[in-house]
Amino acid sequence: MPDTTALSVSLLANGDETDVRLERTVAAIDWNALASLACSLHAATSSRWGNQLSGGYNVVRFLHLDDANHTVVVARVPYRPDDGWTREYIEAFAPQMSSEVAVMRYVMARTSIPVPRVIHHCIEADGGGVGSPYIMMTKVDGVPLSSIWDDMEDAKREIVLRMVVDILLELASHRFDKIGTIFQRESDDATKQEWYVALTVGSPHDTSIFKDISSRTFTSAVDYWTAYANANLETIRDTNFGSDSKIYSYGHAWFMRSIIPALYDPSLDATGFPICPGDFHSQNIMIIDSDTSPRIAAVIDWELSSPHATSSFAQYPLFIVDHPAWEDGKMITHYANEMFVTKRHLMCLCERLR
Template identity: 55%
Template structure:
């Protein structure tokens, strides 16, 4: 049963945690766990709880002879009524994670939490999708990595490499998410099924299974981004610059992505292979070991270029200053990783195959590209990095470069188009007022608004001419 001390969420500023906590029937959840463990009802108590970016996690202590602890995880919910699309995205996320964990547990030697029970739907008793799984031993690598000596770091990285090489050997014919088909056979569906339709950052719902290699996928993604820039924020004075940035990113794709590396299929890629999801034990000995990889959410087959990247815990964060103290350490760790990976490939007779070591050692430009493309909310801070990587850091001439593209270059026509939209928007705001004509209208919203008040505009003015066009 839920004890009084556990009846409220920890002091977090994210309102989703309390909303989710209040939705779930924790007493029914604990009763379910007791039933599964063949224990009398009430033979358990709730313990510590954790919250991440997508889930609320609680530890349930069973009153059995082994004093077993199991992990209950439920997806975080937003305030207000959820749409059917939103609920569907969460359900598919849970379903695919369970299928992926079971695949890894069955077909590899990689340790993962064992799924005891789950529901991808909001069942009447628990009132939420959930996964009930075994608790793994150890502590997150993130809690000890910074204080490890070089010998222990080498020992950990060697185990990380063994895991990556095993995942590298499991190939699928599409990028996407793993599901069970009607006959329980393994199927791959588009990973866009995970996308939350209420998330304003998700704009490009591409069917990932439609692309045979990364170059085609990223070209479609970049074109969708350019289309989004054109259709959103009608009349914004920064659209010419934003458009030129996105155009530049698209121009890099042929140089960054080699279609030939995807011809042998997509390796199984963990969605968040970071140090907080790598559990280790015996941390104070010279034989510390990885006990499990947790959190397989958003995992699935992915293009080789996305898989073949350094583990995130030895990669510089895009927002770090140039003198950040961890940069030098990461340089050493990546050099050690390269050495150990090449050694492992040679020992496994993989030297004649497509070398993962070569791809990872040359992956920084693709990492920067993906960071800039995936996180449009951080575009202004992440975006300059690919530019600096291409042209060098000796002199920042990005503003001159984009001005040249827009003033006299290939994007001059686009700039004139956006400038005209700006004039149309300014006339509309002058006639109708700031309360009516906002700054974040899409092109369709602006058009509908202008049609509503069409009789209030000069027939020879910018708004009327724009509507006629």
């Protein structure tokens, strides 16, 4: 097993030394304990830690096992909070991780959408001796679509977009009876897996608006958005005292609330509420064979995915919509103009496939 001190040094030698969250998290984790657990689950005699990645919320490490299949385990550890894993913080965070695992297992069991397999996870504050909650999952092949999309030929983009649309259509076909958060009931019988929807789970960093609507589930999208709008009005009312723009913000929010019942079509949700991916961005779509016939190898990062209103689900993939760097809605480079032509073509294709 690798030395923990050496691991800490190597983790911080990847250009992330200024990120105090990474440093704090690395120091708190017993990487040997995590590696030992992975070895025991795979009957591996030894292991070695490989590359590490760090994003906005997590540290990800790749563990190479010395087993018959040369398994590579992905260990994902959330950044340690400033005050540590307090009871209040873990109570807010644990359901979020439990739901992510439940969604991944649901998608793997009930759809043809490729996702990483969850090997093991722990939502306890100390991770059962590891020092943090964590998820261990299988490594998937490929590269993020975001790293190759801009340079892909249009014909290959169409291939990828067709697969993206197929994934979205399949997710849209899986409906739940309420807006909320998906969880899985524990069962020793793998043939009797059962999922259910409970109270909405948000991030521990959520604003008061999300906290206000997390106290119940919703069987009506109109009720959900009305509750959301009311919470937004209360937030505007109770903050920014003395601000000149407060009255205009409140008036705008009040107007938006008033038109919800007239604009929303309840028939969209007649068959239930689809699973809305929480982060269906191109960096989470893994592509293989990009030089020949590109295929989606997996969709990763299902955090904060949940049943939601059909209107929220029905959106174009973000990588074919207007870029926020465009000034006043105008394209700023010749390259952007070329991309606009491609984007229009792909959006038309997307419409035909829906």
